[in-house]
Amino acid sequence: MTNKTNNKIAFVQGNEVCAEAALYAGAGFYAGYPITPSSEIMEHMARRMPAMGRRFLQMEDEIASLAAIIGASLTGHKVMTATSGPGFSLMQETLGFAIMAEIPCVIVNVQRGGPSTGLPTQAAQGDVYQARWGTHGDHAVIALTASNNQDLFEMTVEAFNMAETYRTPVIVLIDEVIGHLREKLQMPDPDELEVVKRLRTAVPHGVDYHPYLPREDGRLPMSDFGDKHRYNVTGLYHNMWGFPTTDPGVIDGLIHHLIDKIENNLHQITRYKEYYLSDADCVLISYGCSARSALHIVKNRRQRGMKLGLLELQTLWPFPAGLVREKCSGAQHIVVVEMNMGQVVHEVKRAVDHPERVYLANRVDGEFITPTNIKNVLRVIMGRGV
């Protein structure tokens, strides 16, 4: 290994990785309110951003934090905020606004035990459905996750790319274990990962700009708010000028646009990893920190001849049902490993051909699920006792 490469290996926490990846992706504005176990993201941004000539703001709460990054995004910046469950709850109304007004932004939720203030310093994965349905009304949403530093860097950059591509909030849903775990990160070179730039309108100053008129490909070019064009932004159903409307045709078109732009691109949005799936008769499905324990048990049992495989989901929403169905088609047993009372397991049951073969291996006492916890569930399923 050359010295040059060696210098680019850092030994850092997941939270710091998330912050560095945001800077790599071009985040120009961060607003937030600190909360365990996400605070290191904010601390890192507070140290790094002013030194890079970018803007950092500590807000009075999480509602204001998301509102602030929405405003900054409209003016042309790539933006991020980070929080944990209680803060993410406060953000739900504004999250809906960002979905409706089609504002690119990235929201990191480092999950801890809930509901309410719950378990501030311990791990859980109980916010998966909140990410999907926490804000009211029909909508589509993108949520990504990762189980190690290298993947977390890439997924955070992806989150920014998808936010720009689809003009939508993207949620990075990690957890206390990943946020606080220190391990190696090989810093990508500046041009190594694709970074999607803000799509700006070519409409010149003085010519009518329609902020909500999609192009043929469904994308909406933006105009930096306060710069060349005057336009309206609202959480109400709106027409192509951004002004409120109750016209049924326009309403129908907008709701379909908001959902289709994401659901129709499921294939482009889906990220996953697979291990030993080709001959697996038992498929584990997991994500985030739980996927580390799942991979540990898969490797361990493979040494003993068990045909165990792992499908690690990195895109949680929109849920990659077709992928799950395909990867599980030959499985006798499907075990979803997650740290909640069962969330992704319901989506898996809806996706596969044989929902009666789907089991949940979980842990909800604040402790990180161990390979032994999973092994015990596997033994019970296979009729071998614990």
Added chain:
Amino acid sequence: MERCRLVFCGSGGQGIVTAAIILAEAAAIHDGLEAVQSQSYGAAARGGVTRSDIIISDSEINFPKVVQPNILVCLTQESFTQFYSILRPGGLMLLDSDLVEPGMRVEARQYKLPMQRTVQQEIGTNVVLNLCMLGALLCLRPVVTKESVLEVVKKRFSERFLQMNEKALELGWSLAQESAPSSGDQRGSAPRPTH
């Protein structure tokens, strides 16, 4: 190499987590190994039981927590009481002889060293107890090289504190060199109930 699982425990403010990060970073960045480090903590900024887990290996580490360490370091009585039983039988236990009184036989190679007293006498402060502990540990079980740890210490500490940290590391090393495992060592003897 055999996978090395360590748990450092003590009280918030003793530098347990910092020592764990230094050790893991030395392994990951300078010794070309894989390493993960994590910590569990309560709501208090100081006091309370703090625990940090480290795994060092030459292969990929998936499950990052330590269930049964082969090295356990305890720097307070409370943390000893809470965690002594998780040590793998025959593992290495490092204690501060003034801060922890085991009071029971533990199946381990047990080293009780007056680390806090020594740094207090020689350096005049106990804030470097964590580096002294690290020095002693590396002498007893060279999981990473001392040079790698010194590299990390140089990077992490400002000029002002560098010298006292380096000195603490050397003090710990010397303490361990002069020591022999105490009565806790039962390797080779018949197993007997411990608790």
